[in-house]
Amino acid sequence: MPLLQEMCFKLPTFGQEVKIDEQLVEMLRRAKERFLDLLGERRRGTFLVKDVFALVDKLNDEYLKNNQIACGAGCAYCCRQLVCSTTLEAEVIIEYLGRLPRTTRREITRKARKEAMKFYERNRHSLSSRARWEEIAKALRASHYNLPCLFLNSANRCSIYPARPIDCRTAKTKKRCGMISGGEERPKDVRLFCDQIAANLITEEEERVNGVQQVSPLIALPISRQFGDFFG
Numbered sequence: 001m002p003l004l005q006e007m008c009f010k011l012p013t014f015g016q017e018v019k020i021d022e023q024l025v026e027m028l029r030r031a032k033e034r035f036l037d038l039l040g041e042r043r044r045g046t047f048l049v050k051d052v053f054a055l056v057d058k059l060n061d062e063y064l065k066n067n068q069i070a071c072g073a074g075c076a077y078c079c080r081q082l083v084c085s086t087t088l089e090a091e092v093i094i095e096y097l098g099r100l101p102r103t104t105r106r107e108i109t110r111k112a113r114k115e116a117m118k119f120y121e122r123n124r125h126s127l128s129s130r131a132r133w134e135e136i137a138k139a140l141r142a143s144h145y146n147l148p149c150l151f152l153n154s155a156n157r158c159s160i161y162p163a164r165p166i167d168c169r170t171a172k173t174k175k176r177c178g179m180i181s182g183g184e185e186r187p188k189d190v191r192l193f194c195d196q197i198a199a200n201l202i203t204e205e206e207e208r209v210n211g212v213q214q215v216s217p218l219i220a221l222p223i224s225r226q227f228g229d230f231f232g
């Protein structure tokens with residue numbers, strides 16, 4: 001079987017009993033090796049992130065040639081979950097926005113900042129508590145429940161599609177989506193080897209460049225110390 005196809009194998013989904021046997025470990029090792037081969041020269045920082053995006057898109061297209069999923073343009077359930085990105089991915093988004101025509105960029109950044117501020121004002125008490133991080137994460141997910149992503153436009157389309165984070169690129173399901181109650185994220189039931197390898201490479205690069213595997217919710221981007229100025 002061609003390795004390219006092997007890389008598009010499904011990983012066990014969360015919640016399933018996972019049997020990590022030697023065969024799975026060996027397949028994952030070979031798939032990672034092949035992924036790195038296809039990536040070619042290992043560039044650094046945001047260049048690596050963009051190369052990984054391009055490769056994972058190509059491999060996902062490969063998977064879709066022989067498999068059907070329920071996802072389609074205009075369906076944006078995933079975009080109403082708590083979507084996160086690394087700092088490097090956030091830099092890719094800022095770079096993309098910076099290249100857009102000024103009026104488009106201002107429209108997107110103003111809306112994003114307004115929504116982020118509203119979210120922050122509504123949740124500042126629960127989110128600034130000194131609770132354990134698991135509790136903060138739970139509160140954040142609950143308060144974010146069913147809230148559209150800052151970059152989802154009025155036509156239910158992503159306004160930063162070419163620069164969307166790896167989480168968005170690899171989210172896919174065979175079941176038709178519907179929000180579930182309680183602010184819990186809906187499990188994504190199709191997870192490929194190449195998706196996992198790509199996500200790992202990005203977080204490893206994040207740690208190499210920034211010293212920590214920092215992953216933050218997109219909703220915090222326009223009010224963050226690092227990127228807030230860009231959003232005005």
Ligand code: SF4
Binds near residue numbers: 078080
């Ligand atoms: S970045 Fe785009 S694809 Fe990702 S959640 Fe936001 S609107 Fe959806």
